[in-house]
Amino acid sequence: MTYPRLALLAAGLILLGPVRAAQLDIQAQPLDAALAELAEATGVQLLYDADATRGKQSPALQGDYSAPQALGQLLAGSGLRYRVNNDGSITLEPAPVTESTLAPVAVNAEVATKVDTPTLETPQSISVVRRAQIEEQGSDTVQQALRYTPGVFTDQIGASKRYDYVSLRGFSDDSIDNIYLDGLKTMGDGGTFSSMQIDPYFLERVEIVKGPTSVLYGRASPGGLVNLTSKKPLFETRQELRFGVGTNDYRGVGFDFSGPVNDRVAYRLVGLADKGDTQFDHLEQERRAIMPSLTLELGDSTLLDLMAYYQDDPEGGSHSGVPAEGSLYRRNGRYIDNTFFEGEPDYEQFERTQKMLGYQLQHFIDDTWSLRQNFRYITSDVQLQQVYSYQWVGNSDRLSRFYSGADEQLDAYTVDNQARADFATGDLQHTLLIGADYQHRDVDAAWSSGAFPAIDAFDPVYGAAPTAIGDPVPHERKLIQTGVYLSDQIALDRWRFSLGGRYDWVRTANVNQDTGARSSQDEEQFSGRAGVLYRLDNGLAPYVSYSESFNPSVYTDEDGDPLEPTEGTQYETGLKYQPRDGRGLYTLSLFHIDQENLAIREPQTTVYVPIGEIRSRGVELEAQTLLTDRFRVRASYTYTDIEYTEAEPGIEGNQVNQAPRNQATAWGHYRFDQGPMAGFDLGAGVRYTEGIQADRANTREVPSYTLVDAALGYDFSHLGIQGLSARVNANNLLDKEYVASCYSLNYCYFGAERSVMATVTYQLR
Template identity: 80%
Template sequence: MMPLMKHTLRAAMLLAGLTLLASARAATLDIAAQPLDAALAELAEDTGVQLIYDATITAGKRSPALSGDYAIDQALTRLLAGSGLRHRRNDDGSVTLEPAPTTSGTLAPVAVSAQVATKIDTPTLETPQTINVVRREQVEEQGSETVQQALRYTPGVFTEQIGASQRYDYVVLRGFSDDSIDNIYLDGLKTMGDGGTFSSMQIDPYFLERVEIVKGPTSVLYGRASPGGLVNLTSKKPLFETRQEVTFSAGNNQYRGAAFDFTGPLGDGAAYRVVGLTDQGDTQFDHLEHKRRAIMPSLALDLGDNTTLDLMAYFQDDPQGGSHSGVPAEGTLYPRNGRYISNRFFEGEPAYEQFSRTEKMVGYQLRHFFNDAWSAQQNFRYLTSDVDLQQVYSFAWVGNTDQLSRFYSGADEQLDAYTVDNQLQGLFATGALRHTLLVGVDYQHRDVDAAWSSGSFPAIDAFDPQYGAAPLAITDPVLHERKLIQTGVYIQDQIALNNWRFSLGGRQDWVRTANVNTDTGARSSQDRDQFSGRAGALYRMDNGLAPYVSYSESFNPSVYTDADGDPLEPTEGSQYETGLKYQPRQGRGLYTLSLFHINQENLAIREPQAAVYVPVGEVRSRGVELDAQSQVTDRLRLQASYTYTDIEYVEAEEDIEGNRVNQAPRNQASVWGHYRFNGGALSGLDVGLGARYLSGIEADRANTLNVPSYTLMDASIGYDFGQLGVRGLSARLNANNLLDKEYVASCYSLNYCYFGAERSVTASLTYRLR
């Protein structure tokens, strides 16, 4: 269970599951004058207090500086002075912030906000759409090494599409596996993925405060998008107090790493943060390694006159990118000549194996509050990525032998992209209706220059591999240029009427795509415009129940071509969703039930070994998601989920119509528990244990085989050495796939099945200074 708290602007690190036992004691505070929500976040981190409030009530408000020894009540009274807000204690020790009493009464407590779903801070409980949030604490507890690993316990999310590979973050949402690499955003901007090339970027989870998952179409606010939803990564932001953290890690497969996170003030009205890491190790596959170096500096500036500016930069170098390959179903799902392929088998050639990627990003967020009701914001990011690839990969068995045929792929790519999003937000009333209006204009521009080569290699014995073969043939590189330009205008109105919450939105997009073979001059391009809409209604009952219903649309233009060289039609999606959310009045849990029905038209799939995409028709996904997160006691936190997804081809080609889409589990269930010892000889110790179950994964579009179901166990043990007088020092031991189960995670086709990750054990030692 994750604590239900509100994060905004610079704050996303409110501590989980702590009570206000310390609230009567004085705390030494040093909080700069700044926007109120940022000051509240610092107070929460310094004291462990759980704050519950609606972000709209703090928008545009500022707080005075606070320095000295204060009890919680005293500190909140000072910070809220002149804001028109008050605080009150809850039975569980948390604190609710609310408007001071008026003749119309006060607001009820609310919890976690989901800014990415609406581009404004709206409580999750009041959003008529399914939203999940993975916080920093959960990432650390579960030892997640990638973003996709951080989502393993999230309902409706499948993250083992390519098995043990960690090169990219594949996130299958509600069964939509195509373009699953292209649905990740960073701080609300779509700059991460580029489906169809090797130039998709990856952010290490150490640089993130939280990950938000929005289910269903999101084109109204973000333009081109998958109908399954999106994943938004929220980066660490500067804090106006000194924090220093250093971590050293080691694990199996010769893994070793080091990381640091420093933040603090730079005089009045400025704060910095520098986060960095380096790590490397072998992989479970022979002859393959992964290496990474990354750093992210950022700067927060209070420019006065209710204006703030956040600057960030990110640099990441991956000299070695680990594995990204599959082997046939025969030999993995069932035996080949009486034998199974080892889950460590490397089918390539060490001398022709390379994946190096360099990522660079710079960006800013500029926000100005005109008054307590109106504000404007501009988000901007520019990025560039360079990828060099060489890979020898298997395709199919040679006759009845133990030999796998092999091919060669090479690439030299450069991606350049920038995105800008301009927003105007206002709060006003028309009679009994309270409006939160958002109007925006955004622009995306992406260019990829690529040189692709191909070839063939001698076959290899899958059960007794011998390396050192030379290529049979490698073609000269073929030069390609791919471009996408999108301009969108959108409007959204969130309306409150007593206990009712309504959401209405619309967007018009203009998109241009081009794909050019610069060697031959062959060119395909298209200009498209598209309208997307969304509507939803939710009723928030006084007992904590909130039933809702919503409709939303998506579209995604394609830069791919068909067999005739003509550009493909954009995919279009629509979703109907209804559900029920429940948050106990004490704020110690969040429980959701959602039922969804999604249709996607104009789907096209690339056939293995083909340079073109083949239209296959329409896909329909429907199902149910259950999610329960509960702070059972002050020491015990539980989260559990179940997802049933029925996704199949409808109105498709005759040979696959009615078949289930592969790489999409029919059933997913998970449970994670975390317990902290607060007294006795075990004081300072915390333990976590989890289980993940997946079944009903088809191995190919013809549905000729099923991937066997599998259950995986994960565990975590942590210790705070502050109990022994060493303040700030802690240790953690994580084991993923604790029982070292060997399994096949999924299959793209009968020629490409992917081994799941073996047991991973990592120990870390962290020193934090505050």
């Protein structure tokens, strides 16, 4: 099938007649076809280069809109923006990379629905962090990029940057295992050291879906998921170089090159290398990564995206904690310094190499049906040596220590096949999705452990040797999941209905290759989802939804038997509001989640103990608004009441630890366009966290903390130097010393100290 090209490619589409508001009914389709419908319905004159829309899709759009209002929806996530000319015509053009307008707030909630549905029409809480926000706030990990997002806690392991722990709606268990890349779950691997990490420099945006998502993705946490969207090739030339220096002797360089090879092929090549110390003595971080990608138009109705990724982390920084006594409160009259390193320099190693290959293939059969297949293969190698502390020795100032070692190799692949149909039955407009996916994960690991001499926490002396280290014990851990799913999004006038169901077959196995001990299980599970939303004329959209989660476990209990899969259910209701001028987005959500078959790992062991059920309920508020053309504000508040509803005596009824009760954030950004400050932009933010219990028994509470961040940028084009910009970011500007969270009274994690980073970026277009 050949989609209509606009008759005047460079000049765009010209229609006669006055510009007017119109009742629109535009189906999801290629962007150029949607723009043609919009121009015909509103009488507007659109001017653009048709190459800019090639290969891009637009969401469905229904309702009473003027042309600018409709363009704010249709262009969301396309990399394009619109400009209204003096004669009333509208020009479409590429949006600058540093552009931070609120027009794209209504981005498509594709990760929540696997189709391009506007977030305003999705009966579920969704937050989006865009490229511009990542850069403004100086986020150098995915965790940091989500600091200002409601319902998200990113300080679970404090200042550690080795993995991206993202706790959603209070569910800290398996929080390392809920990150997806381009819609595929190939990132986390709870229970091993082989969890992947993507540097945010390679990302276009991050989408956070709150609540169960198993109906589309299979095994998942009831708290939700985080989807990372990688940078894709562009059909316009872009060349970027970036240099950075910062505290802890940080230095780094990055590049981002993209452009057309011809009128049907585009490329992108993104890479970085950086290195620096950490706030902890004797520990460093280092990374080298590169990501090449290609977009190929295989005819007028087929699009293929190819991607490869290589990352080498020779140094992995910190990943350890200290007792509550000495961090939350004094030990023998003193506090442990927040730079204390409890390990041994000669026995400290974390090396991770990860490689990925993948593609996204999309084919349009006709005006109704389209097909898509996403595939990714991952392999990684991890070598680890680490000496941990775990408790005080008697009444002394010395901490007991133990040794842990690992040599792991992960091989995993995932494929997701989808068939989509857009059609009508009477007054009902359907977006039907039928899918089948498969994922296979295999980890070969050799784990060792041993005893180590104690260390003085207040006056450490290094150079000790282990008292005993056992031989490595080989293990194999395997997970295979096959799922089929069906989802239908239905529009009836201003009503939006969402219905879906999925059936999963999952097999897990855990083998001790030394002893031959084996635990395995085969599970089947149905997961469902239903929701309804109503769009009012004034921009309000109330909704209510129900969803389920399912997450099989590869862990075993003390008898070596596999644990039961966790199951979760959520009821959510809320209200979304977007003013008709498109200058803001406001959301309110209330949720209630129940999770069964929860298990917790006992410290210093590989044994998991079933503890029963937990319940999470709360409220989330988020506001994004453009107060003026130059002043943006993003604010959020989260209240989470999560407790053990069924557990052993002394635990039941307690609050789940590592889950804040109250969180509030606010970030403001102002850009100067005129006067002596022209070219400067300022950003400032504040983050408040309160109500974290330090242990399951709720014997101690982590003191609340308030952190301040700031940013200052300058665009040198105001001095006639096109493409050159500079930025300085300060995180924890006031250098607040705090404990971020505690896994137990033996493991509390210091928060990140003040960090300052300066970057200089040169872009050539």
